[in-house]
């Protein structure tokens with residue numbers, strides 16, 4: 001997959017992206033999708049359904065910035081799930097980073113967040129969003145401190161981790177029940193690109209010994225527990241729940 005762009009001066013950066021994430025090798029699997037770069041950054045389109053709109057990662061403006069400023073801070077369910085309400089700012093390994101939205105919420109609340117993403121196109125979108133955030137005058141300083149990306153599969157990366165994060169955060173793609181209008185257009189593009197993460201059960205087993213405090217698994221409200229393991233506690237929101245496996249309390 002070659003990134004399309006009208007500006008010649010951006011080519012070195014785009015060549016770097018293509019090489020770093022092996023986008024050239026992704027050509028077969030990604031037919032039906034195209035990547036474009038312009039002054040708003042890198043965007044993914046579904047070529048046969050252009051009305052669905054584009055996916056890009058923007059931490060500086062838009063929904064992510066709005067949630068950072070007005071989203072409820074440490075009172076949010078995700079913050080409680082990772083243990084932020086107890087006054088701690090844990091080191092969080094987000095082993096299924098996706099577009100980095102949950103990671104960004106945690107980083108903006110003071111957590112140091114290490115992101116793992118294995119899908120080349122998703123990783124490229126996330127990397128590009130991070131570069132723009134690192135260069136932003138307002139959020140750049142703490143973003144550089146608090147958010148970093150490692151491209152690869154957590155199935156391998158968790159086994160290679162040298163230091164223990166306080167929390168491992170998992171949010172694998174779960175098959176959606178229906179393709180309704182309720183599923184946001186952008187989410188449909190993402191689902192079609194990534195599919196379901198059918199190998200996610202193993203991640204809990206890799207994550208549990210690594211986390212020093214807890215593993216947090218985000219699930220749709222209708223999904224079974226990951227790997228059928230009952231969590232120590234659950235925090236529920238309107239459509240999702242966070243299954244929390246507290247280290248001392250989890251029965252093996």
Ligand SMILES: C[S@@+](CC[C@H](N)C(=O)[O-])C[C@H]1O[C@@H](n2cnc3c(N)ncnc32)[C@H](O)[C@@H]1O
Pocket residue numbers: 095096097098099100101102103116117118119122152153154155171172173174194197200203
């Ligand atoms: C539902 S999305 C995560 C969304 C994310 N929490 C957010 O807020 O943007 C799941 C992502 O996890 C990635 N993923 C699944 N299994 C993975 C693994 N073993 N290693 C790295 N990434 C993985 C998928 O490629 C997908 O991008």
